[in-house]
Amino acid sequence: MSFVPTSNAFKxxxxxxxxxxxxxxxxxxxxxxxIQTRLNxxxxxxxxxxLRDIGxxxxxxIIANLDHYxxxxxQSVIDRGGKVxxxxxxxxxxxxxxxICRTVNAKTVTKGKTMIGEEIxxxxxxxxxxxxxxxxxxxxxxxxxxGETPSHIIGPALHVTKAQVEETFRAAHTDLDPKRNLDDAAxxxxxxxxxxxxxxxxxxxxxxxxxxxIADEGATTIVTNEGNGDLTQTLPRIHIVLASIEKVVPSxxxxxxxxxxxxxxATGQEQSVYTTFSSGPRRPSDLDxxxxxxxxxxxxxxxxxxxxxxxxxxxxxxxxxxxDHCPVYHSVGGHAYGWVYSGPIGSLLTPMLVGVENAKPLPxxxxxxxxxxxxxxxxxxxxxxxxxxxxxxxxxAITPQTERSGLWFWAFMAKRPLLYxxxxxxxxxxxxxxxxxxxxxxxxxxxxGWTKHRDLPATQGRTFQEQWKAKKGARS
Amino acid sequence: MTSQPxxxxxxxxxxxxxxxxxxxxxxxxxxxxxxxxxxxAVKLLEEAGCRVSVPDAxxxxxxxxxxxxxxxxxxxxxxxxxxAFEAFDFVVAPSGSCGGMIKHHYPQLLAEDAVWGPRAEGLxxxxxxxxxxxxxxxxxxxxxxxxxxxxTYHDSCSSLREMKVKAAPRDLLKQVAGxxxxxxxxxxxxxxxxxxxxxxxxxxxxxxxxxxxxxIDATGADLLLAGDLxxxxxxxGKMKRDGSRVQVRHVAEVLAGxxxxxxxxxxxxx
Numbered sequence: 001m002s003f004v005p006t007s008n009a010f011k012x013x014x015x016x017x018x019x020x021x022x023x024x025x026x027x028x029x030x031x032x033x034x035i036q037t038r039l040n041x042x043x044x045x046x047x048x049x050x051l052r053d054i055g056x057x058x059x060x061x062i063i064a065n066l067d068h069y070x071x072x073x074x075q076s077v078i079d080r081g082g083k084v085x086x087x088x089x090x091x092x093x094x095x096x097x098x099x100i101c102r103t104v105n106a107k108t109v110t111k112g113k114t115m116i117g118e119e120i121x122x123x124x125x126x127x128x129x130x131x132x133x134x135x136x137x138x139x140x141x142x143x144x145x146x147g148e149t150p151s152h153i154i155g156p157a158l159h160v161t162k163a164q165v166e167e168t169f170r171a172a173h174t175d176l177d178p179k180r181n182l183d184d185a186a187x188x189x190x191x192x193x194x195x196x197x198x199x200x201x202x203x204x205x206x207x208x209x210x211x212x213x214i215a216d217e218g219a220t221t222i223v224t225n226e227g228n229g230d231l232t233q234t235l236p237r238i239h240i241v242l243a244s245i246e247k248v249v250p251s252x253x254x255x256x257x258x259x260x261x262x263x264x265x266a267t268g269q270e271q272s273v274y275t276t277f278s279s280g281p282r283r284p285s286d287l288d289x290x291x292x293x294x295x296x297x298x299x300x301x302x303x304x305x306x307x308x309x310x311x312x313x314x315x316x317x318x319x320x321x322x323x324d325h326c327p328v329y330h331s332v333g334g335h336a337y338g339w340v341y342s343g344p345i346g347s348l349l350t351p352m353l354v355g356v357e358n359a360k361p362l363p364x365x366x367x368x369x370x371x372x373x374x375x376x377x378x379x380x381x382x383x384x385x386x387x388x389x390x391x392x393x394x395x396x397a398i399t400p401q402t403e404r405s406g407l408w409f410w411a412f413m414a415k416r417p418l419l420y421x422x423x424x425x426x427x428x429x430x431x432x433x434x435x436x437x438x439x440x441x442x443x444x445x446x447x448x449g450w451t452k453h454r455d456l457p458a459t460q461g462r463t464f465q466e467q468w469k470a471k472k473g474a475r476s
Numbered sequence: 477m478t479s480q481p482x483x484x485x486x487x488x489x490x491x492x493x494x495x496x497x498x499x500x501x502x503x504x505x506x507x508x509x510x511x512x513x514x515x516x517a518v519k520l521l522e523e524a525g526c527r528v529s530v531p532d533a534x535x536x537x538x539x540x541x542x543x544x545x546x547x548x549x550x551x552x553x554x555x556x557x558x559x560a561f562e563a564f565d566f567v568v569a570p571s572g573s574c575g576g577m578i579k580h581h582y583p584q585l586l587a588e589d590a591v592w593g594p595r596a597e598g599l600x601x602x603x604x605x606x607x608x609x610x611x612x613x614x615x616x617x618x619x620x621x622x623x624x625x626x627x628t629y630h631d632s633c634s635s636l637r638e639m640k641v642k643a644a645p646r647d648l649l650k651q652v653a654g655x656x657x658x659x660x661x662x663x664x665x666x667x668x669x670x671x672x673x674x675x676x677x678x679x680x681x682x683x684x685x686x687x688x689x690x691x692i693d694a695t696g697a698d699l700l701l702a703g704d705l706x707x708x709x710x711x712x713g714k715m716k717r718d719g720s721r722v723q724v725r726h727v728a729e730v731l732a733g734x735x736x737x738x739x740x741x742x743x744x745x746x
Contacts, residue, residue, distance in 0.1 A: 011677065011679070012679050014677070014679060015679050018679055018680070018683055035662075052583070052600070080577075096493055147587040150562035155499045175689070177627030208573075212605070257532070263493060264573060270573060274566070316634060318708045326685045327665055327668065327687070328680055330684075330687070331680050331683035331684055331687075332680060332683075363671075365674060365677060365680070366542060366670070366673070367633070367666050367668065367669065367670025367671075367673045367674075367681075368557060368633075368670065368673075368682075369633035369637075369665075369666035369670070370633055371633070371635075371637070371664060371665070371666065373637075374637055374664075384584075386540070387545065389545075390543070390544060391545040391546075391547050393545055394544065394545030394546050394547075394594070395545070399544065399545060403544065403672075405677075406550070407540065407541060407544055407546055408539075410553075411541055411546070411549040411553075413535070414504075414535040414536045414541075414549075414553055415535075415552055415553065415556065417533045417534070417535050417551075417556075420535045424504075424507060424508050427508060428508055428509075429663075437743055437744050438743055438744075439738055439741055439742050439744050440712075440713070440716055440742075444715070447675075449674070449675030449676065449678050450674065450675055450678070451522045451713065452678040452679075452682070453678055453679070453681070453685070453717065454674075454681035454685070454710065454713030454714045454717050455712075455713045455716045455717045456709075456713060457509060457510075457709050457712050457716075458509075458741075459508060459509050459510075460509070460510060460511055460512060460737065462511065463507050463508055463513040464506060464507040464515070464530075465502070465507055465530070465532075466500050467511055468511075468514070468530050468673035472530075475568040
């Protein structure tokens with residue numbers, strides 16, 4: 001029941017996004033802000049680059065020993081009086097969440113931001129089963145009101161301008177005084193907070209995600225900037241944590257290591273405003289906390305990539321830095337990618353989670369410029385992994401036939417230097433003559449993709465190799 | 477001038493010495509579209525004391541296949557290139573992109589191959605981008621060029637992130653009499669070329685190029701330079717389509733004092 005990917009329509013989605021004026025405005029603001037804030041924070045931390053190495057090595061160690069740490073985590077959770085539910089896919093995870101909600105006859109659940117929740121489409125599923133999910137993260141709340149999906153891993157409403165938020169609130173909050181000033185972010189936040197408080201109090205179940213699952217403590221961690229996560233997980237009777245299997249870390253110390261690079265990479269903060277640890281249900285001496293604590297542990301296809309040439313994508317700690325620095329993302333935003341995860345990491349994860357045949361363009365929608373890899377806190381070699389997806393597409397004949405034919409023709413020549421020199425000689429002359437005095441072409445045969453927005457600079461008449469041969473002959 | 481590549485193997489990874497045998501990897505784009513860049517590179521290398529050869533058997537570095545997922549073709553072309561170049565002391569390309577392919581991706585492509593793997597590594601260790609080679613290996617930055625104007629320099633992604641070239645072109649340009657360099661914002665952002673990307677996703681590529689052009693325009697420069705012809709053709713094509721008066725050239729042309737040819741995409745006078 002998770003939402004149907006439109007990733008195969010990336011080009012069409014992108015064309016729409018490029019013409020969307022408010023989106024382009026929002027993307028421009030976000031781009032300047034996110035790059036600069038990260039830079040400022042990282043500059044204050046001389047050991048940041050070595051922490052990235054440590055983060056990479058730690059995640060590699062975890063991935064290599066995933067079964068061990070997950071079993072340890074389960075035992076620790078049980079020891080603290082909680083439960084772990086192993087779910088191989090989205091369907092089993094949704095069913096488990098519903099089953100837990102039904103035990104208390106839940107009508108309303110509050111939700112902290114959870115990308116795995118988006119991945120398994122938990123909101124629509126609960127709604128269809130008569131349970132109202134209330135998003136408590138401001139960004140998630142805004143897009144829930146707008147009937148949209150997140151366009152960014154950590155800034156789900158990144159695509160929405162302030163003016164649009166005001167518009168959305170005025171439409172949804174029918175009791176809102178039309179004269180109330182909602183011009184700035186603070187008043188918008190206050191307005192949302194007022195509405196959300198009511199939700200916290202009436203919820204029977206609180207659902208959060210997890211940034212980390214701490215194996216030896218049996219605890220889960222979330223980071224927020226609004227404190228909504230704390231209210232989501234302490235006020236209702238039941239706390240359900242949705243988490244994918246690769247979120248586990250051995251110890252609290254390891255979680256701390258990753259937290260140091262997570263916030264800096266994500267928002268340019270040294271630390272998020274709230275870092276919250278949950279471990280088991282309320283004990284008799286506790287002042288607050290849920291009566292039940294459940295961790296729904298979701299695989300959803302990940303384990304199939306352990307030991308594969310794409311395994312390194314499982315290092316991702318969902319900071320969003322690769323989106324923030326991606327020139328393609330800057331141009332089209334998150335929704336163009338057509339599913340839950342967007343940007344460079346989305347182009348790696350989406351084919352894994354929905355099948356590469358349902359996300360064909362994504363691994364190709366990159367110049368492989370490598371800026372993502374240069375900021376990734378756990379040093380995922382994203383361009384290399386995108387290329388690995390492309391190799392899978394090529395070997396499974398998913399690559400479009402026209403492209404394959406073009407490649408075959410080009411390869412045939414490139415592997416035959418004599419023939420290559422002959423053909424390029426002809427080409428150099430033809431393009432030179434076609435362009436004439438003008439020095440460039442506004443259209444050229446077989447080059448419509450190039451000339452749609454660009455002129456094609458002409459050749460200089462003869463290839464280098466041809467001229468070099470002539471010169472060398474004269475010189476020796 | 478015909479070099480004797482056999483001598484190269486005496487000291488294949490040693491430091492640069494005058495008279496070193498340098499093979500020019502022309503790159504397919506320079507070969508076809510802008511041979512003057514190749515001749516500028518030869519001139520610079522010779523002035524820096526190199527004996528320059530241009531191996532016959534070179535075509536393309538194989539990136540179109542490699543980046544399209546056609547690994548087998550990429551491997552074939554890598555082997556062909558290695559065989560053509562490995563006898564020389566150094567391989568130099570007027571491109572960070574093709575240089576990066578040889579230096580970083582050939583060894584990865586052939587890592588499992590007991591015969592070709594070490595050969596790829598051997599070649600990779602001796603492969604350089606042009607400005608990097610001149611400044612860092614030859615230790616020469618002043619080639620006596622003069623050009624009056626205000627330029628800005630675009631770092632290609634491969635040069636910057638794969639070949640770690642940042643200071644070299646700037647150090648060389650500082651020595652060009654009459655030329656000032658004004659840096660653009662976000663020098664580490666891609667121009668939208670990306671090889672076949674710009675043809676497969678023309679609208680997205682155009683949007684990326686437009687952002688890059690805006691940062692170029694904001695410098696007030698009248699000349700855009702870079703070390704990769706792919707980026708330059710993309711940006712020149714975009715800027716000329718939009719009526720920009722900024723001239724676009726490969727950095728080697730300016731360093732070699734060879735700016736007689738019309739700039740990229742510019743009209744011919746004669």
